[in-house]
Structure formats: structure tokens, C-alpha cells
Amino acid sequence: MVATPAWPPASLPRLYVDRQLADNAPLVLDGAAANYLGNVLRLGVGAQLKLFDDRTGEWLAEIAEPGKKRLSLRVVRRLRPREPVPDLWLLFAPIKRGRIDWLVEKATELGVARLVPVLTGRTIVDRVNIDRLRAHAIEAAEQCERTALPELADPAKLDALLRNWPADRTLFFADERGGTPLAEAAVPGPAAILIGPEGGFTDAERAAVGAVPAARPISLGPRILRADTAALAAIALWMAKAGDWSHSVAR
Numbered sequence: 567m568v569a570t571p572a573w574p575p576a577s578l579p580r581l582y583v584d585r586q587l588a589d590n591a592p593l594v595l596d597g598a599a600a601n602y603l604g605n606v607l608r609l610g611v612g613a614q615l616k617l618f619d620d621r622t623g624e625w626l627a628e629i630a631e632p633g634k635k636r637l638s639l640r641v642v643r644r645l646r647p648r649e650p651v652p653d654l655w656l657l658f659a660p661i662k663r664g665r666i667d668w669l670v671e672k673a674t675e676l677g678v679a680r681l682v683p684v685l686t687g688r689t690i691v692d693r694v695n696i697d698r699l700r701a702h703a704i705e706a707a708e709q710c711e712r713t714a715l716p717e718l719a720d721p722a723k724l725d726a727l728l729r730n731w732p733a734d735r736t737l738f739f740a741d742e743r744g745g746t747p748l749a750e751a752a753v754p755g756p757a758a759i760l761i762g763p764e765g766g767f768t769d770a771e772r773a774a775v776g777a778v779p780a781a782r783p784i785s786l787g788p789r790i791l792r793a794d795t796a797a798l799a800a801i802a803l804w805m806a807k808a809g810d811w812s813h814s815v816a817r
């Protein structure tokens with residue numbers, strides 16, 4: 567999937583490519599990427615664009631041979647190395663299509679490193695289309711200028727995740743029944759935020775999470791938030807307190 571800017575684009579088009587980029591490397595694009603650059607944007611010889619590969623960073627490239635179905639590019643020079651990504655995982659019970667797509671898009675923009683769909687007792691969605699979610703993550707990364715994609719894990723059962731939970735990763739367990747406000751609890755270091763399904767966690771799940779030494783119950787305020795709202799609010803709070811929103815950015 568490729569980002570669709572407002573017309574005319576104010577900045578150079580920006581695409582993810584699933585191969586390692588290097589100085590002067592030739593590159594041929596086809597499929598959706600070629601259609602977007604050749605057909606939608608109608609880029610001609612010498613037109614410039616930005617590429618990133620999730621491995622080496624972001625590169626300036628230009629069109630060597632235009633085309634609508636297939637075009638050749640020349641990689642000109644590296645613009646930025648791959649960024650360091652704040653070490654935050656989002657563990658979320660799958661919700662309905664539309665909402666889950668939105669959640670993945672926004673969590674990518676907000677900067678999470680890893681997205682993990684978690685199957686709980688009250689999860690109502692039992693099939694998760696990881697390829698579709700990955701396409702949404704890529705489109706969001708293209709649009710928000712990330713040079714690193716979030717990792718998208720296969721769905722996992724909550725009990726299996728808890729059994730193997732890494733001791734050094736704080737598990738912020740969003741519990742609408744109460745806990746420490748996340749703005750107080752967030753500290754730098756590897757972390758994960760666990761968000762339940764629309765029906766909430768069962769008492770047994772709550773007890774199982776509480777038994778993990780790295781788990782910390784956290785509150786997101788007095789109102790019951792929808793799962794997608796809760797996830798994004800928690801990511802924003804963690805990023806501001808312990809992630810990469812805590813220092814100034816120059817563009």
C-alpha cells in the first residue's frame with residue numbers, strides 16, 4: 567500500500583521498499599508502487615522521491631526510466647539512517663475491522679516498536695488479517711516519515727504471552743477497575759501496554775496478569791474508554807513520559 571498525499575504533494579513522494587537500498591543502486595518498481603508513481607503522480611525522468619527500507623534508513627532516489635506499470639529508479643544518496651525506535655510494544659485484543667485498521671495506523675504514527683494481537687477469553691474477533699494490518703502500518707510509516715516499520719507479531723493467546731514474559735519489560739496492564747495513573751507509572755526502559763477487548767478482562771485473566779512480576783496495573787482516568795481510544799491514550803502518555811516525545815525535535 568502506498569501513501570496518498572493531497573494533490574499536488576507538498577513534499578517528495580515517500581515509499582517503503584522491501585529490499586536493501588545502497589548508493590547508486592538501480593531499482594525497478596512494479597505493482598502498486600509503479601502505478602502510484604507513474605500513473606497517479608505521473609513522475610517523469612529525473613523526478614525525485616524518498617525511499618526507506620526499514621534496514622538502512624531513508625534515501626533520495628530519482629526516476630531513471632518512467633512507466634505506468636514498471637519504472638526504473640536510481641538511488642542517489644542516503645538522507646537519514648534508520649531511526650532508533652522507542653522500545654514500546656502494544657498488546658491489544660483484536661477488535662472489529664475498521665477500528666483495528668485505525669488502531670494499527672495510529673499506533674504506528676505514535677511510534678510503537680511492536681504490535682501484538684492478543685487473544686483473550688472475551689475477544690470477539692477470532693481471525694486477524696496480519697497482511698492487511700501490515701499494509702496499514704506501512705502506509706502510516708510512509709506518511710508519518712518513520713524510517714523503521716513497527717514489527718507486527720502473529721496473534722498469541724494471553725496465557726502463552728504471560729508464561730514467557732521477559733522479566734526486564736514492564737507490562738503496563740490497562741485496567742478500567744483502577745491502578746496507578748500511567749503518567750506517574752511510566753519510566754524509561756523496555757515496556758508494553760496491554761489493552762483488553764471491548765468486554766474487558768475476566769477475573770482469572772486479571773489475576774494471571776497480576777501474577778507476572780513485571781506487571782503494573784495502570785489507570786487511564788475515571789471514564790471507560792473504548793479499546794482503541796485506551797490504546798492510543800496510553801501510547802501517547804508513555805511516549806511523552808518515557809519515549810521520544812520527551813525531547814525537542816527540529817525539522
Ligand code: SAM
Pocket residue numbers: 739740741742743744760761762763764765766767784785786787788789790791792793796
Ligand atoms: N470491561 C469493560 C466493560 O465491558 O464495561 C470495558 C472494557 S474497555 C471497553 C476495553 C479495554 O480498554 C479495557 O480492558 C482496558 O484495557 C482499557 N480501558 C478502558 N478504559 C480504561 C481506563 N479508564 N483505565 C484503564 N484501562 C482502560
